[in-house]
Every structure is written in C-alpha cells, then in structure tokens.
Amino acid sequence: MTQAERSLQLTNALRDAGVRITRQRAALLEVLSVADDHPDAIELHRRAEIASPGISLSTVYRTLTALEEQGVIHRHQFEGASARFEHANADHHDHMIDVETGEVVEFCSERIEKLQAELAKELGYEIVHHRMELYVRKTQN
Numbered sequence: 027m028t029q030a031e032r033s034l035q036l037t038n039a040l041r042d043a044g045v046r047i048t049r050q051r052a053a054l055l056e057v058l059s060v061a062d063d064h065p066d067a068i069e070l071h072r073r074a075e076i077a078s079p080g081i082s083l084s085t086v087y088r089t090l091t092a093l094e095e096q097g098v099i100h101r102h103q104f105e106g107a108s109a110r111f112e113h114a115n116a117d118h119h120d121h122m123i124d125v126e127t128g129e130v131v132e133f134c135s136e137r138i139e140k141l142q143a144e145l146a147k148e149l150g151y152e153i154v155h156h157r158m159e160l161y162v163r164k165t166q167n
C-alpha cells in the first residue's frame with residue numbers, strides 16, 4: 027500500500043466514523059500515513075503541529091481513538107511506555123522494545139510463527155491472533 031493509499035484509507039475511515047476532516051485532522055492523517063516507526067500521541071502531535079500549528083493534543087487523542095475503532099491503526103501498549111501507534115495494513119510483524127531507549131524494532135521470524143502454530147495445534151488450538159513483545163537491551167560489543 028502506497029503512502030497516498032494509506033492516507034486515503036485513514037481519511038475514509040475517519041469519515042465513516044462520522045468525524046469531519048478538518049485541516050488539523052488532515053495533517054495528523056498525513057503524519058500517520060508516512061510514519062514508519064511507532065510514535066506515541068505526543069510525538070504524533072509534535073509532527074502534526076509542524077504542518078498545522080495549533081492542533082490540540084485532545085484532537086490528536088480523539089482522532090486516534092476513532093481510527094483505532096475503525097481498525098485502520100493499531101495501538102500498542104508496551105510495558106513502561108505510553109501507547110504507540112502504527113497503521114494497521116503493514117504485514118504481520120512482532121516487536122522488540124529497547125528498555126533503555128524506548129525504541130521499537132520490528133521483526134518477523136518464520137521459525138517462530140511456525141513454532142507457535144505447532145504449539146497451539148499440539149494443545150488442540152489454532153491461532154486466531156498473537157502478539158509477541160521482546161524487551162531488549164543492546165549488548166556491548
């Protein structure tokens with residue numbers, strides 16, 4: 027999905043939620059559609075403010091909630107950190123969280139995915155959804 031498609035998807039989702047697309051909200055949607063990291067609301071607010079000075083933090087929070095309810099963004103509540111957001115149409119991946127810097131690193135392991143499915147199957151289940159978070163610290167070398 028291109029950035030333009032992402033932007034359109036977010037805009038449509040907000041419309042579907044009955045939220046008017048103001049210039050401020052459009053700025054936030056733009057910021058969300060280009061973000062390839064996992065910013066929190068404060069950081070999204072900071073970025074949106076560059077394009078649309080005066081956007082309030084509560085507008086950011088309310089818009090994020092509406093988008094999350096529409097299923098077009100994911101909210102990650104990692105331990106010891108404020109909620110982080112990312113658009114929902116990325117390929118499946120899991121996250122490592124650097125406990126010292128708060129940096130979020132994406133990873134996906136075929137081996138782990140397969141192992142999880144096998145473990146669930148052994149216990150008579152199929153996986154509906156999973157979330158894996160590794161809390162990590164950089165090794166010195």
Ligand SMILES: [Zn+2]
Pocket residue numbers: 064112119120121132
């Ligand atoms: Zn991610």
